[in-house]
Amino acid sequence: MEASILVVSVGLQFLAAAGALRLARITGRSPAWTALAAAIGLMGLRRAITLGRLLTGDDTSPVDLAAETVALLISILMVVAVVYLGPLIKRLQRAEEILQLNERLRQEADRRAQAQHALERQQRTLGRLLQASDHERRVIGYDIHDGLAQQLAGAMMHLQAYEAQRPTVPEQADLAYRTAVDLVHQAHAEARRLISGVRPPALDVSGLQAALGGLIDDLGPPKGPEIDFRADVQFVRLPAVLENAVYRMAQEALANACRHSGTDRVAVTLTQQDGTLRLEVRDWGTGFDPESVPDDHFGLEGIRQRAQLLGGELAIDSTPGKGSTVSVTLPIVEAGAAPVAAAGQ
Helix, strand or coil: CHHHHHHHHHHHHHHHHHHHHHHHHHCCCCHHHHHHHHHHHHHHHHHHHHHHHHHHCCCCCCCCHHHHHHHHHHHHHHHHHHHHHHHHHHHHHHHHHHHHHHHHHHHHHHHHHHHHHHHHHHHHHHHHHHHHHHHHHHHHHHHHHHHHHHHHHHHHHHHHHHHHHCCCCHHHHHHHHHHHHHHHHHHHHHHHHHHHHHCCHHHHHCCHHHHHHHHHHHHCCCCCCEEEEEEECCCCCCCHHHHHHHHHHHHHHHHHHHHHCCCCEEEEEEEEECCEEEEEEEECCCCCCHHHCCCCCCHHHHHHHHHHHCCCEEEEEECCCCCEEEEEEEECCCCCCCCCHHHHC
16 A cells, blocks of 8 residues: 555656656746756655665565655645646746737837838928928029129120210210129129029138138127137048038038027037048027927928938037037048038038
């Protein structure tokens, strides 16, 4: 009787140990289940040693039948627990996998929504930039028609009058000639003004630093705040598109600082580190919340788009009441490369 109880107990304990090892594998070799399997296996081994001594007669001490019966019942409970815990753990793992999958899907949906929002924002910004570019072209066309073209037409008319009047009324011919010369001078000045509006001549003649210096002179005292300009660069010239884009970004950032910040001091820095160019415009004015800029104020977005088209990025550090810092970081394009032309327009 005692031997039968021990045989069944040993078998059940080894079965429970095997089940615990299986649960350890299911749970990713959990230390808790591994330790439990080892403990149950050692209990079974102890019972097996006792059974062996009983069967060989090496152990003549009486077997406590009640204790072995309780051990048998414990072994049965172990097996039942392991059998029922296996499917339960699998269901829990499956539920956890589903939760993780749902979380990944939610994160992916959030990323796609953010990407879609960013794409729509870029499309709106590019649309506004195109509208602004078209508006600038129309303004230039109006200026040419109402200014330069009229002045040249007037000069041609007076020159024709000069030729017609010179043989008969030389005094009036001289007056027509002088008027024509004045109109040509005016047309020349208007042409220079239009060219400067499209692309400052200083960019072509002297480069980016000189053009920025001229821009700062135009926007500083007595018309605007004190503007400090510091340049620490190694290049002499950059590709024309890059120079024009940096100039336009500086122009927009300075216009925002001078018109809207209420500051009496602005600092502009242009620095180069290895292959990176950094433009920074800082003011000590009213500041603003970058997240609450109205959609119809696309000056900063225009800077951001130009920077992105050239492979760079825009950073805005501003707090209401504490001033603003607008920083643009760009890779320096080699002179032989072909950057995106739209960025410089």
